[in-house]
Amino acid sequence: MQLNGRHKILIVDRQTAQIKSLIDMLKDLGFEVHLYQDIQKAYNFCQTTRPHIILIEWQLPMNSGKQLFEKLKSNVTTHNIPVVVLTREVELEDRINSLALGVDDYISKPFYPDEVAARIEMILHEMELIEESRRSLKHGFMGHLSEMNLVDLIQTLELGKKSAIIYLSRGGSEGRVYVNEGLVIDAYIERTDPSQALTKMLTWLDGSFWVSLQRVDRLRMINEDNHDILIKGTQLIHQWRQLISQLPSLNTLLQAIKTNESTSLTKAEYNFLDIFSDVKNILQGIEESGLDDIEALGYVKSLLDKGYLIEGSPESAKNNSANAGLFMGIEPGKSNGHNGYSRIASFFKRKTNGTSHTREESDGGKNVETMDELYPKRTHSPKALTSHKVYLSKAELLIIRQKLDPD
């Protein structure tokens, strides 16, 4: 096993014999290892020294392991340090709960130090690959949309008659545009028609892009020609900039003033206002609305002008943040009287008497939610594919195959 000795590891746990043997092993492998039991000292260490990976015992006194994790994730300087949870909790729902919070890996105690070292290696290797791909792209280029927006990118590819996939990312949204020999042929955002997806991305003026120059083998789903797309894009950008100039920054936290349906609000404004019943920033509100970005921004302006939206406090946002990514829009305790976590855990406890049926009503897709939209993204892989690791051996897969093969 080869591990990079330049990496720093922080372990937050009691100094037990098992932890000591783990530390000894990691030091032998060339890691710089730091152990803290005190949460505040561990947090201060992260702020000043920034370890490459953190191992946290979840079951420290007074739930402090979990509190430390939440504190790290809410701090911009530490939120993307990978975290591995160590704990004796072995129930599936506990593993799911911690993974659902955004933990990078989960190791049950007692553990084999070899296994922990292998998992650390895997995570650090994944981080290095992602960093490497960001630094150098052999067949493409990347940058910020504030410097080069989609209109600029399409023009560039059109001039050179290039084929490429343009990956875009803004806030919690991701999308891509397919260009074949300089012509835009398709666009994709989850649960969005290709034309609408393209229109949406034309106004993404902050965020990042990555252009992968490659052959594009895809059916044409966008019928507009580039000239029309570019004109539309320019107009939309102009409208967007006009609106933005009259509003605070997109990162500004806003909160709705509770009101009954008021005659001064249109129904659409009233529905839009509901998005801000929890404190969130403007960009999050726009993305959650599912509306065209310019339309959504228009509602933000209108509601701010009418006084139904006010600036929210960071404290209110923090109180919501731990569960917001998972449960936004779901009232705690609404279903079966459970809180958020026990509600998730209850998914795995419900039994059927064999005659149950799932509720698969057809609603024409109106209430279909965006997949993965609010789940807290793995912070170190915003665009990279989640790499596929097969946890069974080939022999085991063949045994499963043999058992299932009906022929």
Place this chain on the structure above:
Amino acid sequence: MFEATYPKEKRRIGEIAIVGPKGSAKQPFIQSICQDVVITDQDIIFGSLKISGDLFLFLYGIGTNGRAYDFAWDLVAQKILGYIVLFDWYDEQSFKRSKQLLDFLTFRFDAPVIIAADVRDRPYPVNEKIYRPNISLTAKDRLTFCRSDDTKSTKRVVVSLLDTLIGQLP
């Protein structure tokens, strides 16, 4: 979670996600294969099948509606063998939703995906090559047909996924 008697910590588990829009027959698909099935009120279905010894196969039926289980995607990707995207062959909306699902899965997760068109008890006279362009499948997308309530048929779909995975391993 399941009433298996084999100690949890010693189990070796293969996990496959059956994903599909509303109306796709995830439940009968899983019930046709698994011995032990749990159905929740959140459109998530769990099935387990003991293969032999300590080896189990888990099938997760995951729908696409509701925010409560969006976490399942990243969670399931931790140890998933692959995905089966199930849709109703005769429902055009089901086609479109499955195409979106396919794009989502291949964009985020680097695991094998099989698209299973469920014809249930109806015939499917239309040539698959004609339908592929209609639902924007490329030549390399793996499309297969199944009858979601027929055990032999559903097992063949899972075997097809396993063959894809086994073929990728050294």
